[in-house]
Amino acid sequence: MSRYTAAEIEPKWQQAWESAGTFTATRDDAKPKYYVLEMFPYPSGNLHIGHVRNYTMGDVIARYKLATGHALLHPMGWDAFGMPAENAAMTTGVHPKDYTYGNIAQMKAQFAPLGLSFDWSREFATCDPEYYGQQQALFLDFLRAGLIYRKKAVVNWDPVDMTVLANEQVIDGKGWRSGADVERRELGQWFFKISDYSDELLTALDGLDNWPAKVKLMQSNWIGRSRGLQFAFSLVDEPEGHDRIEVYTTRPDTMMGASFVAISPDHPLARQLEDHDPAVATFNAECRKGGTTEEALEKAEKRGFDTGLRVIHPFDTAWELPVFIANFVLMDYGTGAIFGCPAHDQRDFDFAIRYGLPIIPTFLPTADADPVLAEAYVPPKTETVAYVKGFAGEKMQTGNAAIDAAIAFCEANGVGAGVTRYRLRDWGLSRQRYWGCPIPVIHCPDCGVVPEAKENLPVELPYDVTFDVPGNPLDRHPTWRDCTCPACGGKAQRETDTMDTFVDSSWYFARFTAPRATTPTVMDDAAYWMNVDQYIGGVEHAILHLLYSRFFARAMHVTGHLPEMAIEPFNALFTQGMVTHEIYLTRDASDRPVYHLPQDVQDGKLADGTAVTVIPSAKMSKSKKNVVDPDAIIAQYGADTARWFVLSDSPPERDVEWTAAGAEATSKHLARVHRIASDIAAMDDGTGPGDADLTRAMHKTVHEVTLGIESFGFNAAIAKLYAFTSTLAKSDAGGAGRKLAARTLAQLMSPMTPHLAEEVWAMLGGSGLIATAPWPVANPALLTEDTITLPIQINGKRRSEIAVPVDMPKDAIEKLALADEAVIKALNGAAPKKLIVVPGRIVNVVI
RNA sequence: GCCGGUGUGGCGGAAUGGUAGACGCAGGGGAUUCAAAAUCCCCCGUUGGUAACAACGUGUGGGUUCGAGUCCCUCCACCGGCACCA
Numbered sequence: 018m019s020r021y022t023a024a025e026i027e028p029k030w031q032q033a034w035e036s037a038g039t040f041t042a043t044r045d046d047a048k049p050k051y052y053v054l055e056m057f058p059y060p061s062g063n064l065h066i067g068h069v070r071n072y073t074m075g076d077v078i079a080r081y082k083l084a085t086g087h088a089l090l091h092p093m094g095w096d097a098f099g100m101p102a103e104n105a106a107m108t109t110g111v112h113p114k115d116y117t118y119g120n121i122a123q124m125k126a127q128f129a130p131l132g133l134s135f136d137w138s139r140e141f142a143t144c145d146p147e148y149y150g151q152q153q154a155l156f157l158d159f160l161r162a163g164l165i166y167r168k169k170a171v172v173n174w175d176p177v178d179m180t181v182l183a184n185e186q187v188i189d190g191k192g193w194r195s196g197a198d199v200e201r202r203e204l205g206q207w208f209f210k211i212s213d214y215s216d217e218l219l220t221a222l223d224g225l226d227n228w229p230a231k232v233k234l235m236q237s238n239w240i241g242r243s244r245g246l247q248f249a250f251s252l253v254d255e256p257e258g259h260d261r262i263e264v265y266t267t268r269p270d271t272m273m274g275a276s277f278v279a280i281s282p283d284h285p286l287a288r289q290l291e292d293h294d295p296a297v298a299t300f301n302a303e304c305r306k307g308g309t310t311e312e313a314l315e316k317a318e319k320r321g322f323d324t325g326l327r328v329i330h331p332f333d334t335a336w337e338l339p340v341f342i343a344n345f346v347l348m349d350y351g352t353g354a355i356f357g358c359p360a361h362d363q364r365d366f367d368f369a370i371r372y373g374l375p376i377i378p379t380f381l382p383t384a385d386a387d388p389v390l391a392e393a394y395v396p397p398k399t400e401t402v403a404y405v406k407g408f409a410g411e412k413m414q415t416g417n418a419a420i421d422a423a424i425a426f427c428e429a430n431g432v433g434a435g436v437t438r439y440r441l442r443d444w445g446l447s448r449q450r451y452w453g454c455p456i457p458v459i460h461c462p463d464c465g466v467v468p469e470a471k472e473n474l475p476v477e478l479p480y481d482v483t484f485d486v487p488g489n490p491l492d493r494h495p496t497w498r499d500c501t502c503p504a505c506g507g508k509a510q511r512e513t514d515t516m517d518t519f520v521d522s523s524w525y526f527a528r529f530t531a532p533r534a535t536t537p538t539v540m541d542d543a544a545y546w547m548n549v550d551q552y553i554g555g556v557e558h559a560i561l562h563l564l565y566s567r568f569f570a571r572a573m574h575v576t577g578h579l580p581e582m583a584i585e586p587f588n589a590l591f592t593q594g595m596v597t598h599e600i601y602l603t604r605d606a607s608d609r610p611v612y613h614l615p616q617d618v619q620d621g622k623l624a625d626g627t628a629v630t631v632i633p634s635a636k637m638s639k640s641k642k643n644v645v646d647p648d649a650i651i652a653q654y655g656a657d658t659a660r661w662f663v664l665s666d667s668p669p670e671r672d673v674e675w676t677a678a679g680a681e682a683t684s685k686h687l688a689r690v691h692r693i694a695s696d697i698a699a700m701d702d703g704t705g706p707g708d709a710d711l712t713r714a715m716h717k718t719v720h721e722v723t724l725g726i727e728s729f730g731f732n733a734a735i736a737k738l739y740a741f742t743s744t745l746a747k748s749d750a751g752g753a754g755r756k757l758a759a760r761t762l763a764q765l766m767s768p769m770t771p772h773l774a775e776e777v778w779a780m781l782g783g784s785g786l787i788a789t790a791p792w793p794v795a796n797p798a799l800l801t802e803d804t805i806t807l808p809i810q811i812n813g814k815r816r817s818e819i820a821v822p823v824d825m826p827k828d829a830i831e832k833l834a835l836a837d838e839a840v841i842k843a844l845n846g847a848a849p850k851k852l853i854v855v856p857g858r859i860v861n862v863v864i
Numbered sequence: 865g866c867c868g869g870u871g872u873g874g875c876g877g878a879a880u881g882g883u884a885g886a887c888g889c890a891g892g893g894g895a896u897u898c899a900a901a902a903u904c905c906c907c908c909g910u911u912g913g914u915a916a917c918a919a920c921g922u923g924u925g926g927g928u929u930c931g932a933g934u935c936c937c938u939c940c941a942c943c944g945g946c947a948c949c950a
Contacts, residue, residue: 185948310947448948559945
């Protein structure tokens with residue numbers, strides 16, 4: 018009897034698929050097409066167990082769709098631009114290009130033994146000039162179509178290294194290398210006009226039936242449509258060029274409770290004041306310290322500066338309000354100015370206490386409540402329950418209706434206008450970095466900003482750069498910057514900013530439909546393969562990547578690069594959980610964190626006995642070193658074991674904490690399947706007493722596993738396969754029946770453990786490759802039992818059970834239930850208060 | 865701070881509002897063996913009880929329902945995102 022040796026069978030079948038071209042995407046009009054895509058990886062150089070889980074899931078879907086008769090597209094590529102390559106260049110001196118392509122080669126080699134059904138003939142990396150050149154072509158088309166523009170935007174500025182920092186590089190408000198206090202500084206940048214699509218991107222979410230509700234909700238909140246009032250406060254003493262302050266509020270019903278106006282330190286008025294008043298300049302400079310993230314801004318201590326300016330309340334010319342500059346007002350949102358209503362907003366309440374401002378309630382929980390508040394009273398948004406001091410002295414109720422009424426009242430009285438606003442901001446794509454797609458424009462002293470001519474694309478990154486000083490090496494490259502203006506032919510300079518790597522990943526799915534084309538896409542191929550039928554990736558991409566891709570698909574349609582049917586590029590989305598692991602940490606002499614790999618930690622200690630701090634499970638990341646290397650598991654047990662284990666261990670949408678235990682058990686199970694199959698292969702054909710039972714169990718399993726795969730219930734499907742394996746092992750069916758059952762088992766396992774499945778299939782005389790054998794179909798007649806056990810509850814607690822024919826009518830079940838011994842005893846002669854019979858489910862006797 | 869999610873035995877987890885704990889791991893017992901490995905069989909939420917059985921039990925506290933892990937509200941803990949990490 019042969020033994021299960023993964024190391025022998027796995028390369029053999031990988032070779033067989035390769036030479037048969039099993040997974041080469043081929044257009045075939047006789048079949049439905051299916052495009053399955055997993056979010057492509059950043060080539061860190063090391064495949065970790067999270068990748069294995071992610072790509073195995075996609076592989077299961079891909080193999081299942083192939084077996085159910087689809088023309089399959091299942092491509093793979095590399096999201097290859099980004100900061101890590103530049104960081105490596107700075108720390109180890111390796112060139113980002115060599116680093117990246119080296120990592121790609123290494124990771125591709127790690128992918129090979131997993132037996133994934135990728136069509137490698139379509140592979141590309143986003144750092145291939147053939148790819149980013151087409152991205153530059155898209156940029157030029159978008160620019161021409163008015164989808165890209167230039168404006169100033171804030172960045173994190175390291176005043177010591179004189180360089181722009183990513184949010185990740187700002188730690189507690191300080192630069193990660195210099196340790197200097199980071200400042201917010203404005204820079205001219207390129208922007209995609211994604212805000213033009215706010216409403217479209219929001220309403221189109223409704224059509225995404227096969228997207229997780231939580232992702233649609235997150236996107237919806239991110240876009241953040243709000244209805245509010247925009248109006249202006251008149252300034253009492255008008256500083257030069259300013260006679261009013263425009264504000265936007267979603268709570269116009271609280272206007273009568275206003276007690277101050279606050280403007281952003283970046284508001285034009287604040288900037289003007291700072292030019293004349295050193296105290297304002299000092300305050301504003303203080304406000305500009307720290308990083309640019311919304312989190313940092315929101316968590317910062319709320320501070321204000323009284324400008325001494327006063328404004329007039331629009332409904333009472335005698336009512337003057339002070340104007341503060343406040344660090345919590347953001348120039349990017351609304352108008353960069355707000356009015357504060359301390360009575361009904363906790364942040365404003367705290368601010369009012371701090372600066373001695375009045376707290377004027379316009380609503381109270383009840384008509385007789387104390388109007389002196391101890392904390393802000395936030396009235397319910399949707400219900401109309403509170404007592405309200407409304408406009409012009411009358412009382413009204415709160416809620417959305419009141420907000421609408423407030424807008425109407427203000428409009429009628431010539432105070433502002435109701436407007437719809439979106440939280441979504443335009444997408445800044447400029448990055449002051451080397452390792453990205455160069456922005457193909459030229460700055461000409463005579464013509465200004467001039468797009469590069471398409472025939473000059475790709476604008477390739479120069480190789481001869483150095484990373485010995487901070488900043489973008491393109492800025493100090495001796496010759497690359499110099500060029501001729503495409504418009505006037507005079508001397509000019511290239512833009513040295515490169516594109517945000519989110520641009521790279523916003524259209525790669527479209528590029529896979531024609532990866533070698535000399536245009537970004539080919540309409541005919543895009544029309545055939547798009548959309549992605551199933552997209553799979555981490556929930557951490559639920560907002561930005563997916564929103565940007567949805568925008569890009571629309572922009573590509575507008576510029577003639579995608580058909581209209583592809584403007585929502587992902588038909589179905591599955592967000593898989595992350596593989597997490599504990600983080601092991603020590604501190605160096607200057608108290609900086611030093612991370613350690615799990616393999617270097619034993620019982621909470623390093624090899625030299627140093628105790629490590631254990632941080633609870635977190636997303637695996639290279640920088641935190643909490644990664645698990647799948648190579649060792651594959652070497653010891655084989656790919657099928659690794660694949661089965663990552664799928665069986667927990668539901669795919671949930672995070673899973675990796676533990677080494679369990680791989681051994683999986684390996685034993687696969688060996689058991691192999692052993693059972695070889696025993697069955699040796700049997701003579703014929704019938705046996707267990708034929709009917711085995712057939713029934715087989716059809717049930719086909720049904721359940723098929724449903725499990727289609728609904729991403731991989732762990733539950735695997736549980737059914739365990740159960741069926743035991744059934745088969747114990748069956749006394751004849752050889753013919755058992756061979757069929759074993760072949761079917763192999764087919765059902767084939768998406769998860771493709772190599773073992775092929776081996777078993779061949780052993781049992783299956784024809785051709787199991788990968789392309791038609792998927793088994795369950796006979797519906799064999800899926801139901803003749804008799805079922807019905808639990809009987811008394812007052813909702815299970816007390817007994819009865820066996821009934823599956824189609825027994827309700828009244829017959831009632832009679833049978835009332836005749837049950839436990840029920841008779843509980844009733845004690847009395848009639849039940851209520852008798853609930855749910856056919857096929859349960860009986861509940863209420864006493 | 866804001867937005868979204870998750871919480872069930874020793875562990876991973878299962879469960880269209882209908883028998884909570886499927887399946888797997890770990891653990892215990894047994895068979896086989898000279899012995900072991902491998903394999904096969906049985907037990908396995910907590911407490912009480914010889915047992916039958918009973919009570920309790922799905923993060924907390926409430927609610928809706930004949931019936932709640934599942935629906936609603938409150939709170940707690942953890943995870944993800946917050947626009948320059950990818």
